[in-house]
Amino acid sequence: MSSAAESLDFQLDSPEVKNNPYPVLRRLREEDPVHYVEQMDCWLVSRYKDIYDLYTDPRLTGDRRKWEYYQQPAAGSFFRWVDDHGLMALDKKTHTMQRRLIGSGLTPSGVRSIEQKIRDVVDHFAKPLHGRTGVVDIMKEYTTPIPIVVVGSITGVTAPGVDDTQFSELAQAVIRGFFGMVSPEVLARSERNYVQLSQWVKDTIRARREKPEDDLISYLIAAKDGDFFLDDEGIVAQVSSMLAAGTETTSSGGVTCLITLLDHPEALERVRADRSLIPQTVNEVLRYGFGGIGGSQRFALEDFEYQGRKIRKGQLVILSSAGASHDPEVYADPDVFDIDRNPQGILTFGLGPHYCLGANLARAELGNIVDAALDFLPRGARVLHDQIETEALGMFDRKVNCPIDFGDGS
Numbered sequence: 001m002s003s004a005a006e007s008l009d010f011q012l013d014s015p016e017v018k019n020n021p022y023p024v025l026r027r028l029r030e031e032d033p034v035h036y037v038e039q040m041d042c043w044l045v046s047r048y049k050d051i052y053d054l055y056t057d058p059r060l061t062g063d064r065r066k067w068e069y070y071q072q073p074a075a076g077s078f079f080r081w082v083d084d085h086g087l088m089a090l091d092k093k094t095h096t097m098q099r100r101l102i103g104s105g106l107t108p109s110g111v112r113s114i115e116q117k118i119r120d121v122v123d124h125f126a127k128p129l130h131g132r133t134g135v136v137d138i139m140k141e142y143t144t145p146i147p148i149v150v151v152g153s154i155t156g157v158t159a160p161g162v163d164d165t166q167f168s169e170l171a172q173a174v175i176r177g178f179f180g181m182v183s184p185e186v187l188a189r190s191e192r193n194y195v196q197l198s199q200w201v202k203d204t205i206r207a208r209r210e211k212p213e214d215d216l217i218s219y220l221i222a223a224k225d226g227d228f229f230l231d232d233e234g235i236v237a238q239v240s241s242m243l244a245a246g247t248e249t250t251s252s253g254g255v256t257c258l259i260t261l262l263d264h265p266e267a268l269e270r271v272r273a274d275r276s277l278i279p280q281t282v283n284e285v286l287r288y289g290f291g292g293i294g295g296s297q298r299f300a301l302e303d304f305e306y307q308g309r310k311i312r313k314g315q316l317v318i319l320s321s322a323g324a325s326h327d328p329e330v331y332a333d334p335d336v337f338d339i340d341r342n343p344q345g346i347l348t349f350g351l352g353p354h355y356c357l358g359a360n361l362a363r364a365e366l367g368n369i370v371d372a373a374l375d376f377l378p379r380g381a382r383v384l385h386d387q388i389e390t391e392a393l394g395m396f397d398r399k400v401n402c403p404i405d406f407g408d409g410s
């Protein structure tokens with residue numbers, strides 16, 4: 001390791017790095033772009049070009065069973081199913097067929113056709129926020145339930161206003177088990193909640209077999225790709241996986257959009273005055289504000305050398321999406337939030353065969369979250385940064401609240 005690299009003495013999980021990963025990522029890109037993280041015996045990749053290449057490098061896989069420290073979840077558990085049959089574990093042919101089945105409703109035209117469902121969910125949670133004063137936890141009341149109820153509504157499991165609080169709480173408990181390297185207690189609680197959630201989804205499947213409706217479960221029951229189809233267990237697991245992949249990400253994305261705009265009042269005023277700027281504003285937030293120091297996880301299928309580093313078979317390689325998004329080789333003045341930038345080629349949704357299936361849906365949700373919020377956020381509303389709390393979940397940190405001072409109504 002170079003002497004410059006040796007002097008990089010940060011802790012990945014220190015509060016300073018978690019709160020503001022960009023200075024460390026800048027140093028890593030400049031001094032040690034494929035950095036060995038001793039604490040976790042893994043590699044952290046921080047340059048756009050390397051991340052771009054490694055996303056499609058056949059010597060790496062997203063299948064966590066190939067990790068040298070992998071611990072197999074209990075037989076018969078949901079997490080065992082995810083590890084053995086989830087999208088990361090499938091061979092190429094089955095993966096392509098599964099993506100076709102699940103993703104068919106999430107193409108740009110598919111998402112346009114469910115735009116009204118998305119808007120109904122967003123409006124349902126925006127309505128009580130009109131005219132509010134004082135401090136509002138925008139995460140609890142707005143951005144957390146929306147993506148969960150959107151997935152519930154698209155799949156057909158729930159609808160806005162119908163059991164959505166119960167569904168949202170159950171789903172949140174299940175989702176926590178998906179965070180990398182969580183404690184056995186969190187995993188066990190998640191598993192218990194999954195049993196309840198799966199019963200709920202199974203009841204919906206039974207109802208849709210009798211009377212199909214315009215939702216994803218009805219579609220998955222009927223859909224076949226050659227000889228391939230999903231049985232009830234497969235449908236339950238896919239709905240749960242969509243909840244896992246598409247809710248926490250979009251919820252924190254919604255919060256990031258609102259915080260970023262409130263922290264940049266000039267941009268906020270421009271978007272208030274011209275709502276057609278929303279898609280490009282969301283696109284810039286996806287570049288500017290997404291991802292902590294970590295990112296997508298890959299595991300080496302063989303020993304190989306990359307940029308002078310010896311990567312061992314079974315080692316974890318982390319592709320830092322914030323590292324890529326703030327690489328000055330690709331984005332000029334990367335630490336500046338500029339809604340006119342409309343950045344191209346962002347890697348926030350990954351790249352290659354596992355590119356985010358829900359990217360179109362996520363963009364639509366984030367756009368609607370911003371649009372509806374502009375109607376209830378009073379001028380002068382401000383984020384109470386010092387009151388934001390986080391909780392550590394495995395190697396991740398997540399916000400648990402986002403207090404915004406709505407003012408006194410004057």
Ligand code: HEM
Pocket residue numbers: 062087088099151241242243245246247249250253290296297347348349350351353354355356357358359361362
């Ligand atoms: C802002 C919100 C979101 C972000 C930042 C995000 C990010 C990502 C990333 C980086 C990947 C690639 C992971 C890898 O290669 O290791 C991914 C995959 C995936 N995402 Fe998203 N995602 C978001 C929202 C959603 C939504 C709304 C859904 C669906 C409801 C969804 C479903 C999926 C699925 C199913 C995969 C796995 C695809 C595969 O393995 O073939 N995501 N997402």
